[in-house]
Amino acid sequence: MTDSVPEGRVTEAQEAAAVEPEYDPAAPAPLNVPRTPTGDAGIDAQLDRLADADHLATDGHLEVYEDVHRGLRDALTALDARPGPPGPPAPAPSYHQSRS
Numbered sequence: 001m002t003d004s005v006p007e008g009r010v011t012e013a014q015e016a017a018a019v020e021p022e023y024d025p026a027a028p029a030p031l032n033v034p035r036t037p038t039g040d041a042g043i044d045a046q047l048d049r050l051a052d053a054d055h056l057a058t059d060g061h062l063e064v065y066e067d068v069h070r071g072l073r074d075a076l077t078a079l080d081a082r083p084g085p086p087g088p089p090a091p092a093p094s095y096h097q098s099r100s
Contacts, residue, residue: 030054046071 031054035047046068053064 028055028057040075042075043072046075 030051033050035050037044038047049064049068049071053061056064
């Protein structure tokens, strides 16, 4: 008996290969790192942006990380901005205590 397959007929191995893609360890894959919402919509949007790196090759991660870092840095910088019109700086508190 021969193992030849009539022309045009698909073998079980070919059928299985068509259903299951070949595993490629270098292919992009999600890290499945849980991201807990912070309650701040801007921060949460930046953290959600990290998921974009899951579908990119490693050389594409840097752009996503830099974008997220820039967004988080801008959010922190905005916290330092004083609301209202700019004015003179507030006087420094005096810690000098007089001795009686």
